[in-house]
Amino acid sequence: QVQLVESGGGLVQAGGSLRLSCAASGLTFSSLAMGWFRQAPGKERDFVAAISRFGGGTYYADAVKGRFTISRDNVKNTVYLQMNGLEPEDTAVYYCAAKSGTTSITSYEYEYWGQGTQVTVAS
Numbered sequence: 001q002v003q004l005v006e007s008g009g010g011l012v013q014a015g016g017s018l019r020l021s022c023a024a025s026g027l028t029f030s031s032l033a034m035g036w037f038r039q040a041p042g043k044e045r046d047f048v049a050a051i052s053r054f055g056g057g058t059y060y061a062d063a064v065k066g067r068f069t070i071s072r073d074n075v076k077n078t079v080y081l082q083m084n085g086l087e088p089e090d091t092a093v094y095y096c097a098a099k100s101g102t103t104s105i106t107s108y109e110y111e112y113w114g115q116g117t118q119v120t121v122a123s
Contacts, residue, residue: 018119023076036094038090053103093119
């Protein structure tokens with residue numbers, strides 16, 4: 001059974017940075033494409049970033065391109081989301097997700113989900 005555990009969320013001032021981590025267990029990590037999604041109160045869960053199994057391909061939502069960076073360490077079984085230049089609009093619960101095979105930006109294609117970590121950006 002795949003388990004995903006996010007960490008690194010918190011409260012930050014606008015313009016600040018946070019790094020989210022997601023530790024995976026239960027499957028060969030390099031067999032999994034990984035993604036980050038976020039959900040603000042009253043809104044749908046939106047795609048943020050995704051990375052292919054060996055990190056050669058990365059994909060970003062337009063809203064975060066140039067500010068966020070997704071990366072992974074297949075030795076540590078961990079995926080990261082470095083978030084710079086945070087804005088109040090980035091406030092949301094951030095979820096780590098995993099799927100077998102190819103990368104996707106579509107949430108319903110992901111098989112496994114973490115419990116989420118809250119990111120709050122104060123203006």
